[in-house]
Amino acid sequence: MTKPMEEQEVLKKIEDFVGGELNQEEEFQLMSILNNNPKYMDLLNDEKDLAEGIKQWSKKELKERLQSIEATLNPIQLESRRSYKTPLLAAASVSILIALYFVFNTITPNSQDLFNTYYEPYQPYAPVTMRGEVSDLDSFDKAQFLYESGEFEKALPLYLNSEPSDERDFFIAQTQLALNNVDDAIGILENLHKTGAHPKTTITWFLALSYVKTENFDASKTLLQELSTTDNAYQEKAKELLKSL
Protein backbone atom coordinates (compact mmCIF):
# COMPACT_ATOMS: atom_id res chain seq x y z
CA MET A 1 0.00 0.00 0.00
CA THR A 2 1.30 3.45 -0.92
CA LYS A 3 2.04 5.67 2.04
CA PRO A 4 0.26 9.01 2.30
CA MET A 5 2.13 11.70 0.44
CA GLU A 6 2.67 13.74 3.56
CA GLU A 7 4.66 10.99 5.27
CA GLN A 8 6.80 10.43 2.19
CA GLU A 9 7.59 14.14 2.09
CA VAL A 10 8.44 14.17 5.78
CA LEU A 11 10.75 11.19 5.27
CA LYS A 12 12.52 13.04 2.46
CA LYS A 13 12.89 16.10 4.70
CA ILE A 14 14.27 13.92 7.51
CA GLU A 15 16.73 12.34 5.09
CA ASP A 16 17.86 15.79 3.95
CA PHE A 17 18.14 16.90 7.57
CA VAL A 18 20.34 13.95 8.54
CA GLY A 19 22.41 14.58 5.39
CA GLY A 20 22.87 18.21 6.52
CA GLU A 21 21.10 19.62 3.47
CA LEU A 22 18.40 21.76 5.10
CA ASN A 23 18.79 25.46 5.77
CA GLN A 24 17.85 26.90 9.16
CA GLU A 25 14.30 27.82 8.12
CA GLU A 26 13.68 24.33 6.72
CA GLU A 27 15.08 22.82 9.90
CA PHE A 28 12.65 24.79 12.03
CA GLN A 29 9.79 23.78 9.74
CA LEU A 30 10.79 20.18 10.22
CA MET A 31 10.94 20.71 13.99
CA SER A 32 7.39 21.97 13.86
CA ILE A 33 6.24 18.87 11.93
CA LEU A 34 8.08 16.55 14.33
CA ASN A 35 6.60 18.40 17.24
CA ASN A 36 3.03 18.01 16.01
CA ASN A 37 3.53 14.33 15.11
CA PRO A 38 5.61 12.54 17.74
CA LYS A 39 5.59 9.34 15.64
CA TYR A 40 7.87 11.15 13.20
CA MET A 41 10.49 11.39 15.93
CA ASP A 42 10.90 7.62 15.57
CA LEU A 43 11.49 8.10 11.86
CA LEU A 44 14.20 10.64 12.66
CA ASN A 45 15.87 8.27 15.12
CA ASP A 46 15.68 5.41 12.59
CA GLU A 47 17.22 7.66 9.95
CA LYS A 48 20.09 8.61 12.26
CA ASP A 49 20.69 4.92 13.04
CA LEU A 50 20.71 4.02 9.35
CA ALA A 51 23.21 6.80 8.59
CA GLU A 52 25.45 5.56 11.41
CA GLY A 53 25.11 1.97 10.19
CA ILE A 54 26.12 3.00 6.67
CA LYS A 55 29.18 4.79 8.06
CA GLN A 56 30.09 1.75 10.15
CA TRP A 57 29.72 -0.56 7.15
CA SER A 58 31.81 1.79 4.99
CA LYS A 59 34.52 1.84 7.64
CA LYS A 60 34.65 -1.97 7.65
CA GLU A 61 34.80 -1.97 3.86
CA LEU A 62 37.76 0.44 3.95
CA LYS A 63 39.48 -1.77 6.51
CA GLU A 64 39.00 -4.81 4.24
CA ARG A 65 40.44 -2.80 1.35
CA LEU A 66 43.57 -2.05 3.41
CA GLN A 67 43.80 -5.68 4.54
CA SER A 68 43.67 -6.86 0.92
CA ILE A 69 46.44 -4.38 0.01
CA GLU A 70 48.46 -5.76 2.93
CA ALA A 71 48.03 -9.28 1.57
CA THR A 72 49.79 -8.26 -1.66
CA LEU A 73 52.81 -6.69 0.07
CA ASN A 74 56.03 -8.29 1.21
CA PRO A 75 56.12 -9.18 4.93
CA ILE A 76 57.85 -6.61 7.09
CA GLN A 77 61.25 -7.71 8.34
CA LEU A 78 61.58 -6.38 11.83
CA GLU A 79 65.24 -6.00 12.70
CA SER A 80 66.42 -8.60 15.21
CA ARG A 81 68.93 -7.96 17.98
CA ARG A 82 72.52 -8.55 16.87
CA SER A 83 75.64 -9.36 18.80
CA TYR A 84 78.38 -6.95 17.91
CA LYS A 85 81.67 -8.55 17.03
CA THR A 86 83.77 -5.44 17.03
CA PRO A 87 83.65 -2.21 19.03
CA LEU A 88 83.59 -0.33 15.71
CA LEU A 89 80.34 -2.00 14.64
CA ALA A 90 78.84 -1.33 18.06
CA ALA A 91 79.87 2.33 17.87
CA ALA A 92 78.35 2.61 14.38
CA SER A 93 75.11 1.11 15.68
CA VAL A 94 75.05 3.55 18.58
CA SER A 95 75.41 6.42 16.11
CA ILE A 96 72.53 5.05 14.07
CA LEU A 97 70.42 4.69 17.20
CA ILE A 98 71.16 8.29 18.17
CA ALA A 99 70.20 9.43 14.68
CA LEU A 100 67.00 7.35 14.88
CA TYR A 101 66.25 8.88 18.26
CA PHE A 102 66.28 12.35 16.74
CA VAL A 103 64.25 11.22 13.71
CA PHE A 104 61.60 9.54 15.83
CA ASN A 105 61.56 12.38 18.31
CA THR A 106 60.04 14.52 15.57
CA ILE A 107 57.15 12.05 15.59
CA THR A 108 56.14 13.04 19.11
CA PRO A 109 52.65 14.55 18.78
CA ASN A 110 52.16 18.21 19.46
CA SER A 111 49.35 19.75 21.49
CA GLN A 112 47.12 20.15 18.43
CA ASP A 113 47.45 16.48 17.50
CA LEU A 114 46.79 15.43 21.09
CA PHE A 115 43.68 17.58 21.21
CA ASN A 116 42.42 16.20 17.88
CA THR A 117 42.95 12.66 19.09
CA TYR A 118 40.88 13.09 22.24
CA TYR A 119 38.37 15.77 21.36
CA GLU A 120 34.85 14.92 20.28
CA PRO A 121 32.00 17.41 20.53
CA TYR A 122 29.97 16.80 23.68
CA GLN A 123 26.77 14.86 23.04
CA PRO A 124 23.89 15.36 25.46
CA TYR A 125 22.50 12.10 26.84
CA ALA A 126 18.84 13.03 26.39
CA PRO A 127 17.52 14.20 23.03
CA VAL A 128 16.03 17.66 22.75
CA THR A 129 12.44 17.72 23.99
CA MET A 130 10.00 19.38 21.65
CA ARG A 131 7.27 21.44 23.23
CA GLY A 132 4.46 23.33 21.50
CA GLU A 133 4.56 24.98 18.09
CA VAL A 134 7.88 26.00 16.60
CA SER A 135 7.02 29.64 17.35
CA ASP A 136 6.70 28.69 21.05
CA LEU A 137 10.17 27.23 21.25
CA ASP A 138 12.62 29.44 23.04
CA SER A 139 16.09 30.26 21.76
CA PHE A 140 17.67 27.65 23.99
CA ASP A 141 15.52 24.79 22.58
CA LYS A 142 16.26 25.89 19.03
CA ALA A 143 19.97 26.19 19.82
CA GLN A 144 19.95 22.70 21.37
CA PHE A 145 18.34 21.26 18.25
CA LEU A 146 20.96 22.90 16.03
CA TYR A 147 23.80 21.87 18.37
CA GLU A 148 22.72 18.23 18.23
CA SER A 149 22.61 18.47 14.45
CA GLY A 150 26.19 19.71 14.38
CA GLU A 151 25.11 23.18 13.23
CA PHE A 152 27.37 24.95 15.71
CA GLU A 153 27.63 28.28 13.92
CA LYS A 154 23.86 28.60 13.77
CA ALA A 155 23.45 27.44 17.37
CA LEU A 156 25.83 29.97 18.95
CA PRO A 157 23.81 33.21 18.45
CA LEU A 158 20.68 31.43 19.69
CA TYR A 159 22.46 30.28 22.85
CA LEU A 160 23.77 33.80 23.42
CA ASN A 161 20.21 35.16 23.16
CA SER A 162 18.74 32.66 25.59
CA GLU A 163 18.15 33.02 29.33
CA PRO A 164 21.41 32.96 31.32
CA SER A 165 22.04 29.73 33.25
CA ASP A 166 24.90 27.32 33.94
CA GLU A 167 23.43 24.94 31.36
CA ARG A 168 23.37 27.66 28.73
CA ASP A 169 26.99 28.64 29.54
CA PHE A 170 28.04 25.00 29.37
CA PHE A 171 26.62 24.66 25.87
CA ILE A 172 28.07 28.00 24.78
CA ALA A 173 31.48 26.69 25.87
CA GLN A 174 30.92 23.41 24.01
CA THR A 175 29.83 25.30 20.90
CA GLN A 176 32.87 27.58 21.07
CA LEU A 177 35.10 24.51 21.37
CA ALA A 178 33.42 22.88 18.38
CA LEU A 179 33.98 26.12 16.45
CA ASN A 180 37.63 26.09 17.49
CA ASN A 181 37.31 29.25 19.63
CA VAL A 182 39.27 27.66 22.44
CA ASP A 183 40.10 30.82 24.40
CA ASP A 184 36.41 31.75 24.59
CA ALA A 185 35.56 28.22 25.70
CA ILE A 186 38.27 28.25 28.40
CA GLY A 187 36.94 31.48 29.97
CA ILE A 188 33.48 29.96 30.40
CA LEU A 189 34.64 26.50 31.46
CA GLU A 190 37.01 27.97 34.07
CA ASN A 191 34.11 29.87 35.60
CA LEU A 192 31.86 26.79 35.59
CA HIS A 193 34.65 24.67 37.07
CA LYS A 194 35.27 27.22 39.80
CA THR A 195 31.61 27.31 40.83
CA GLY A 196 31.29 23.51 40.74
CA ALA A 197 28.55 23.64 38.08
CA HIS A 198 26.98 20.49 36.65
CA PRO A 199 28.09 18.26 34.84
CA LYS A 200 31.27 18.60 36.88
CA THR A 201 33.50 15.87 35.42
CA THR A 202 32.50 16.76 31.86
CA ILE A 203 33.40 20.40 32.50
CA THR A 204 36.74 19.30 34.00
CA TRP A 205 37.52 17.01 31.04
CA PHE A 206 36.79 19.63 28.39
CA LEU A 207 38.70 22.29 30.33
CA ALA A 208 41.70 19.94 30.58
CA LEU A 209 41.52 19.26 26.84
CA SER A 210 41.27 22.98 26.10
CA TYR A 211 44.38 23.57 28.17
CA VAL A 212 46.19 20.92 26.11
CA LYS A 213 45.27 22.78 22.95
CA THR A 214 46.61 26.05 24.32
CA GLU A 215 49.73 24.23 25.62
CA ASN A 216 48.95 25.05 29.24
CA PHE A 217 50.13 21.57 30.18
CA ASP A 218 50.56 22.19 33.92
CA ALA A 219 46.95 23.30 34.31
CA SER A 220 45.81 20.38 32.17
CA LYS A 221 47.78 17.88 34.25
CA THR A 222 46.21 19.15 37.49
CA LEU A 223 42.70 18.59 36.12
CA LEU A 224 43.55 15.23 34.55
CA GLN A 225 45.02 14.12 37.85
CA GLU A 226 41.72 15.08 39.48
CA LEU A 227 39.76 13.02 36.91
CA SER A 228 42.06 10.01 36.99
CA THR A 229 41.82 9.53 40.75
CA THR A 230 38.01 9.41 40.98
CA ASP A 231 35.47 7.03 39.44
CA ASN A 232 33.96 8.83 36.45
CA ALA A 233 33.29 8.42 32.73
CA TYR A 234 36.53 10.21 31.78
CA GLN A 235 38.86 8.39 34.19
CA GLU A 236 40.53 6.06 31.68
CA LYS A 237 40.91 8.70 29.00
CA ALA A 238 42.33 11.11 31.58
CA LYS A 239 44.93 8.54 32.70
CA GLU A 240 45.90 7.90 29.09
CA LEU A 241 46.19 11.58 28.20
CA LEU A 242 48.11 12.29 31.39
CA LYS A 243 50.76 9.77 30.37
CA SER A 244 51.08 11.44 26.97
CA LEU A 245 51.81 14.87 28.45
Added chain:
Amino acid sequence: MTDDLIIRQILKGDYTVLDAIYKEYREEFCTWICKKYGGSQEMALDVYQDAIIVLFQNIKEEKLSELTSSIKTYLFSIGRFKFISELRKKKTVLTKDGELEIAGPGLDMEDDRILKEERLTQIENALEQLGEHCRELLKLYYYKQLSMTDIMIQMDYKNTSTAKNQKYKCMQKLRKLMHLK
Protein backbone atom coordinates in the same frame (compact mmCIF):
# COMPACT_ATOMS: atom_id res chain seq x y z
CA MET B 1 52.60 14.21 -3.36
CA THR B 2 52.29 17.21 -1.01
CA ASP B 3 50.18 17.09 2.15
CA ASP B 4 47.83 19.72 0.70
CA LEU B 5 47.21 17.59 -2.36
CA ILE B 6 46.66 14.52 -0.18
CA ILE B 7 44.05 16.41 1.86
CA ARG B 8 42.33 17.68 -1.30
CA GLN B 9 42.18 14.17 -2.77
CA ILE B 10 40.80 12.72 0.46
CA LEU B 11 38.16 15.46 0.60
CA LYS B 12 37.08 14.24 -2.84
CA GLY B 13 36.68 10.78 -1.30
CA ASP B 14 39.61 9.31 -3.24
CA TYR B 15 40.65 6.03 -1.62
CA THR B 16 43.64 5.51 -3.94
CA VAL B 17 45.54 8.22 -2.09
CA LEU B 18 44.95 6.26 1.13
CA ASP B 19 46.35 3.15 -0.55
CA ALA B 20 49.49 5.11 -1.44
CA ILE B 21 49.88 6.51 2.10
CA TYR B 22 49.32 3.03 3.51
CA LYS B 23 52.14 1.54 1.43
CA GLU B 24 54.46 4.52 1.96
CA TYR B 25 54.63 4.42 5.77
CA ARG B 26 53.55 0.90 6.69
CA GLU B 27 57.02 -0.57 7.22
CA GLU B 28 58.37 2.49 9.00
CA PHE B 29 55.35 2.65 11.32
CA CYS B 30 55.43 -1.04 12.25
CA THR B 31 59.17 -1.06 12.85
CA TRP B 32 58.95 2.08 14.97
CA ILE B 33 55.93 1.06 17.06
CA CYS B 34 57.15 -2.51 17.69
CA LYS B 35 60.56 -1.25 18.77
CA LYS B 36 59.09 1.43 20.98
CA TYR B 37 56.35 -0.58 22.67
CA GLY B 38 57.15 -4.19 21.91
CA GLY B 39 53.81 -5.37 20.52
CA SER B 40 53.36 -7.92 17.75
CA GLN B 41 53.64 -7.09 14.08
CA GLU B 42 50.03 -8.23 13.47
CA MET B 43 48.81 -5.83 16.12
CA ALA B 44 50.93 -3.03 14.67
CA LEU B 45 49.46 -3.60 11.19
CA ASP B 46 45.92 -3.74 12.55
CA VAL B 47 46.40 -0.48 14.43
CA TYR B 48 48.07 1.11 11.39
CA GLN B 49 45.03 0.24 9.24
CA ASP B 50 42.72 1.77 11.86
CA ALA B 51 44.91 4.88 12.00
CA ILE B 52 44.56 5.30 8.22
CA ILE B 53 40.76 5.11 8.62
CA VAL B 54 40.82 7.72 11.41
CA LEU B 55 43.05 9.94 9.24
CA PHE B 56 40.47 9.71 6.43
CA GLN B 57 37.58 10.51 8.77
CA ASN B 58 39.33 13.42 10.46
CA ILE B 59 40.16 14.98 7.11
CA LYS B 60 36.57 14.51 5.90
CA GLU B 61 35.28 16.07 9.12
CA GLU B 62 37.77 18.91 8.64
CA LYS B 63 39.52 18.30 11.96
CA LEU B 64 42.83 18.80 10.20
CA SER B 65 42.26 22.40 9.14
CA GLU B 66 44.89 23.41 11.68
CA LEU B 67 47.35 20.60 11.16
CA THR B 68 50.66 21.97 12.36
CA SER B 69 52.65 18.84 11.59
CA SER B 70 52.91 16.67 8.49
CA ILE B 71 50.36 14.04 7.52
CA LYS B 72 52.96 11.41 8.41
CA THR B 73 53.49 12.83 11.90
CA TYR B 74 49.75 13.04 12.44
CA LEU B 75 49.21 9.50 11.18
CA PHE B 76 51.96 8.17 13.44
CA SER B 77 50.55 9.97 16.47
CA ILE B 78 47.08 8.52 15.87
CA GLY B 79 48.66 5.08 15.49
CA ARG B 80 50.71 5.52 18.63
CA PHE B 81 47.68 6.40 20.76
CA LYS B 82 45.68 3.53 19.31
CA PHE B 83 48.55 1.11 19.88
CA ILE B 84 48.99 2.16 23.52
CA SER B 85 45.24 1.93 24.01
CA GLU B 86 45.20 -1.61 22.54
CA LEU B 87 48.10 -2.66 24.76
CA ARG B 88 46.25 -1.36 27.82
CA LYS B 89 43.06 -3.16 26.82
CA LYS B 90 44.94 -6.42 26.52
CA LYS B 91 46.41 -5.90 29.96
CA THR B 92 43.21 -4.88 31.70
CA VAL B 93 40.52 -7.07 30.14
CA LEU B 94 41.81 -10.20 31.85
CA THR B 95 42.39 -10.36 35.57
CA LYS B 96 45.11 -12.52 37.10
CA ASP B 97 42.62 -15.37 37.38
CA GLY B 98 41.91 -15.12 33.68
CA GLU B 99 38.35 -13.93 34.27
CA LEU B 100 36.76 -11.01 32.52
CA GLU B 101 36.88 -7.86 34.55
CA ILE B 102 33.75 -5.71 34.46
CA ALA B 103 34.98 -2.17 34.64
CA GLY B 104 34.18 1.24 33.26
CA PRO B 105 30.60 2.25 32.54
CA GLY B 106 27.72 0.90 34.60
CA LEU B 107 25.53 -2.00 33.48
CA ASP B 108 22.81 0.23 32.03
CA MET B 109 25.32 1.92 29.78
CA GLU B 110 26.70 -1.49 28.86
CA ASP B 111 23.20 -2.68 27.90
CA ASP B 112 22.72 0.40 25.75
CA ARG B 113 26.03 -0.23 24.06
CA ILE B 114 25.14 -3.86 23.33
CA LEU B 115 21.73 -2.87 21.95
CA LYS B 116 23.32 -0.24 19.77
CA GLU B 117 25.91 -2.70 18.46
CA GLU B 118 23.15 -5.20 17.67
CA ARG B 119 21.22 -2.54 15.79
CA LEU B 120 24.30 -1.57 13.79
CA THR B 121 24.96 -5.22 12.95
CA GLN B 122 21.36 -5.55 11.66
CA ILE B 123 21.89 -2.49 9.46
CA GLU B 124 25.17 -3.92 8.15
CA ASN B 125 23.41 -7.20 7.30
CA ALA B 126 20.67 -5.28 5.50
CA LEU B 127 23.31 -3.35 3.56
CA GLU B 128 24.85 -6.64 2.43
CA GLN B 129 21.48 -7.55 0.88
CA LEU B 130 20.94 -4.13 -0.65
CA GLY B 131 22.92 -4.52 -3.86
CA GLU B 132 26.25 -3.02 -4.82
CA HIS B 133 24.91 0.01 -6.63
CA CYS B 134 22.86 1.26 -3.68
CA ARG B 135 25.63 0.48 -1.20
CA GLU B 136 28.11 2.51 -3.22
CA LEU B 137 25.70 5.43 -3.53
CA LEU B 138 24.93 5.48 0.20
CA LYS B 139 28.63 5.20 1.03
CA LEU B 140 29.43 8.21 -1.18
CA TYR B 141 26.68 10.24 0.50
CA TYR B 142 26.93 9.31 4.16
CA TYR B 143 30.57 8.22 4.64
CA LYS B 144 32.51 10.08 1.98
CA GLN B 145 30.09 13.00 2.39
CA LEU B 146 30.20 13.93 -1.29
CA SER B 147 27.84 16.51 -2.76
CA MET B 148 25.06 15.41 -5.10
CA THR B 149 27.03 16.94 -7.98
CA ASP B 150 30.08 14.81 -7.16
CA ILE B 151 27.85 11.75 -6.74
CA MET B 152 26.20 12.47 -10.10
CA ILE B 153 29.64 12.53 -11.74
CA GLN B 154 31.01 9.45 -9.98
CA MET B 155 27.89 7.34 -10.47
CA ASP B 156 27.25 8.67 -13.97
CA TYR B 157 23.73 9.96 -13.36
CA LYS B 158 21.98 12.30 -15.78
CA ASN B 159 21.61 15.12 -13.25
CA THR B 160 21.60 15.81 -9.51
CA SER B 161 17.83 15.23 -9.24
CA THR B 162 18.30 11.70 -10.57
CA ALA B 163 21.12 11.16 -8.07
CA LYS B 164 18.97 12.45 -5.19
CA ASN B 165 15.98 10.38 -6.27
CA GLN B 166 18.14 7.29 -6.55
CA LYS B 167 19.51 7.87 -3.05
CA TYR B 168 15.98 8.16 -1.71
CA LYS B 169 14.98 4.88 -3.39
CA CYS B 170 18.04 3.14 -1.94
CA MET B 171 17.13 4.37 1.54
CA GLN B 172 13.57 3.10 1.02
CA LYS B 173 14.96 -0.32 0.11
CA LEU B 174 17.19 -0.28 3.16
CA ARG B 175 14.27 0.65 5.43
CA LYS B 176 12.24 -2.17 3.90
CA LEU B 177 15.04 -4.65 4.58
CA MET B 178 15.15 -3.38 8.16
CA HIS B 179 11.33 -3.66 8.39
CA LEU B 180 11.11 0.04 9.11
CA LYS B 181 8.57 2.47 7.72
